Amino acid sequence: MIIYDPLTGDAxxxxxxxxxxxxxxxxxxxTPIPEEVKxxxxxxxxxxxxxxxxxIDANSMITGRDFLLKIWNLISSTPISIGVSHEGIPTKTxxxxxxxxxxxQALGKATIxxxxxxxxxxxxxxxxxxxxxxxTFQKNFSKYLDSLDALAGHYEEIAHQLEKDPVxxxxxxxxxxxxxxxxALKKKAREFVNDAGLYKRARNSVELLAANF
Amino acid sequence: MxxxxxxxxxxxxxxxxxxxxxxxxxxxxxxxxxxxxxxxSPGPYKNIPVARKSK
Numbered sequence: 001m002i003i004y005d006p007l008t009g010d011a012x013x014x015x016x017x018x019x020x021x022x023x024x025x026x027x028x029x030x031t032p033i034p035e036e037v038k039x040x041x042x043x044x045x046x047x048x049x050x051x052x053x054x055x056i057d058a059n060s061m062i063t064g065r066d067f068l069l070k071i072w073n074l075i076s077s078t079p080i081s082i083g084v085s086h087e088g089i090p091t092k093t094x095x096x097x098x099x100x101x102x103x104x105q106a107l108g109k110a111t112i113x114x115x116x117x118x119x120x121x122x123x124x125x126x127x128x129x130x131x132x133x134x135x136t137f138q139k140n141f142s143k144y145l146d147s148l149d150a151l152a153g154h155y156e157e158i159a160h161q162l163e164k165d166p167v168x169x170x171x172x173x174x175x176x177x178x179x180x181x182x183x184a185l186k187k188k189a190r191e192f193v194n195d196a197g198l199y200k201r202a203r204n205s206v207e208l209l210a211a212n213f
Numbered sequence: 214m215x216x217x218x219x220x221x222x223x224x225x226x227x228x229x230x231x232x233x234x235x236x237x238x239x240x241x242x243x244x245x246x247x248x249x250x251x252x253x254s255p256g257p258y259k260n261i262p263v264a265r266k267s268k
Contacts, residue, residue, distance in 0.1 A: 154233050157266065161230065164243065165247060
C-alpha cells in the first residue's frame with residue numbers, strides 16, 4: 001500500500017513497523033479529562049486485555065519528530081482504531097479524533113466509535129459502527145473484538161483468491177496479520193512475492209514494502 | 214482446496230465469499246485478481262460457487 005506523508009505529500013518509502021494485536025485509542029489525552037472519559041478508557045482497556053489486545057495511544061511512542069506523522073504511523077502500524085466521542089471532550093480534540101478516524105478508514109483499518117449516549121456523531125460517520133457506553137458496553141465491545149478474528153479470516157481468504165493481483169493480495173494478508181499476529185501470513189506474503197517474481201524489485205519498492213510487514 | 218467455476222461464456226474463474234462485517238457476499242474474479250461486486254441483498258449470488266477455506 002502506498003502511504004503519503006501528510007507533511008510533504010510524497011510517498012513514504014520506508015517500512016512502518018507493524019504492531020499486531022494492538023488497538024490505537026483516539027481520546028482526550030491532555031488535562032482535564034472528564035471522569036466518564038477516564039472510565040470509558042478503563043473499560044476499553046479491560047476488554048482489550050481480556051482479548052489479548054494491547055491498547056496504545058498517541059503518547060505511547062515518543063519520536064521527537066512531527067506529532068501528526070507519528071499519529072499516521074501509529075494508525076498504519078495497528079489493525080484497529082478506536083475513537084471516543086463524549087460531550088465533555090473539547091470540540092478541538094473531538095475534531096482531531098474524527099480526523100484520525102478518517103485516516104484509519106482510508107488506510108483500511110477496523111474502526112469503531114465508543115460514544116456516550118449524549119454525544120452526537122458527525123453525519124459522515126453515521127455509517128461507522130459505534131458502541132454506546134452504557135451498562136452493556138463491556139459485553140458489546142468484547143463481542144466486537146471477537147468479530148475481528150472472523151474478519152481476519154475473511155481477509156486471508158480474499159488474499160488467496162486474489163493471487164493474480166499479488167500486491168493487493170499481500171495487503172490483505174498484512175491486514176489479517178495485524179489482527180491475528182499469525183506469522184504464517186508473513187511467510188505467505190513472501191511466497192506471493194517470490195511466485196510473482198517481485199523479489200527483483202528495489203527493497204523500498206511499493207511491492208516489497210507492502211510485503212515487509 | 215478451492216471451489217471455482219469457469220463459465221463457458223467469458224472463461225473467467227469467479228467465486229464468492231461472505232464478508233463477516235457486512236454479512237453480504239463478495240464476488241471475486243480470480244482470473245483477473247479483482248473484487249467484482251458486493252451483493253446488496255442477503256444470500257449468495259446465483260450460480261456462483263462459494264470459495265472453500267484455503268489451507
